[in-house]
Amino acid sequence: MQQITNTILMIRPVAFRMNEETAINNYFQEDLELKNAEINTKAQKEFDDFVTKLKAVGVNVVVENDDVKMDTPDSIFPNNWVSFHHDGIVTLYPMFAENRRRERREEIINRLESEGYLIEAFMDYTSAEDEGYFLEGTGSLLLDRVHKKAYCALSPRADEELLIEFCEDFEYDPVVFVANQSVNNERLPIYHTNVMMALAENFAVICLETIDDKHEKKNVLRHLKETKKEVITITEAQMHQFAGNMLQVKGDNDKKYMVMSLAAHKSLRPDQISAIEKHCEILSSDLETIETCGGGSARCMMAEVFLPKQT
Incomplete structure (x- = not known):
């Protein structure tokens, strides 16, 4: 079982803007005083530059275009609606915002099959949307695939019962907590x-x-230490620069990279950078428009593909 992959799926935006439906509980989103067309053009440039950097180090990036007819401003963040597993299972997740549910497009799954990936079965939790329960993919679930642990901060977009159901289906151990941020005191x-x-x-x-909650904090640390993970802590101010929104991937010759935005990279102290660089190289890219309007960053843009290749 692998924790990190060489292959990621990314969706190139065609109508990116600040999503009014997600702004309700995504306190990272801010309104840019720009026309939507201008925002989308800037986001496309950031996206293309980011993909170029990933490909340059040998990351296998499968880029699929968004469909303008769908009016899906957040399609650039595919990891929230789908995850791809090593046993050929594709998991579909229930989404909080109605306009994000349209991001689940069959042609994206078909594209991976056409690229030679094997899809054996689907695990579909999307019916929970009808009851008003949500679990937004690897935005909500941080999966330790090797040790079968699922870390999850409960929120309006991460329901505990759905988390438990996922963990039972995939035989993961749930590590549940609440993570808060300060919004207007x-x-x-x-x-x-x-x-x-x-x-x-x-x-x-x-x-x-x-x-x-001290007990929850202790519990999270216990699970991380049990699995021999070095813990690198960031501040809430750094989190607001998306320093928590990183993903480790593999490039050429299985070389490892910690991928993040330029804002995240710039926010890190020298000791934090050297702690990361003990394990792998840092790869960062400017995602300012995407971060400001979308309230998501580098990690949100990459859906990891662990599917087996067809023989």
């Missing part, structure tokens, strides 16, 4: 686990300041 749940925490092969980057 109130402590409110962070919308996705993957903005306050990143899980690599041998280390974890985590904003422990967000876990207000």
Whole structure:
């Protein structure tokens, strides 16, 4: 079982803008005083530059275009609606925002099959949307695939019962907690686990300041230490620069990279950078428009593909 992969799926935006439906509980989103067309053009340039950097180091990036007819402003973040597993299972997740549900497109799955990946079965949790329960993919679930642990910060987009159901289906051990951020002097749940925490092969980057409950914090640390992960902590201010939204991937010759945005990279202290670089090289790219309007960053843009290749 592998924790990291060489192959990622990315969706090139055609109508990217600030999504009014997700802004309700994504406190990272901000309104840019720009026309939507201008925002989309900037986002496309950031996307293309990012893909070029990933491909340059040998990451296998499968790029699929968004469909303008769908009006899906957040399609650039595919890891929330789908995950691809080593046993050929494709998992579909229930999404909080109605306009994000349209991101689940069959042609994207077909594209991976046409690229030679084997799809054996689907695990579909999307019917939970009818009851108003959500679990937004690897935004909500941080999967330690090797040790079968699923870290999850509960929020309006991450329901505990659905998490338990996922863990029973995939035989994962749930590690449940609440992560909060300060919004207008109130402590409110962070919308996705993957903005306050990143899980690599041998280390974890985590904003422990967000876990207000001492017992929950202790429990998360216990699970990370049990699995011999070096814990690299970031501050809440760094989290707001998307320093928790990173993903480790493999490039040429299985060389490992910690992928993040330029803002995240710039926010890190020298000691944090050297702690990461003990394990792998850092690869960063400017994602300012995507981060500001979308409230998501580098990790959200990459859906990892663990599917086996067809023989």
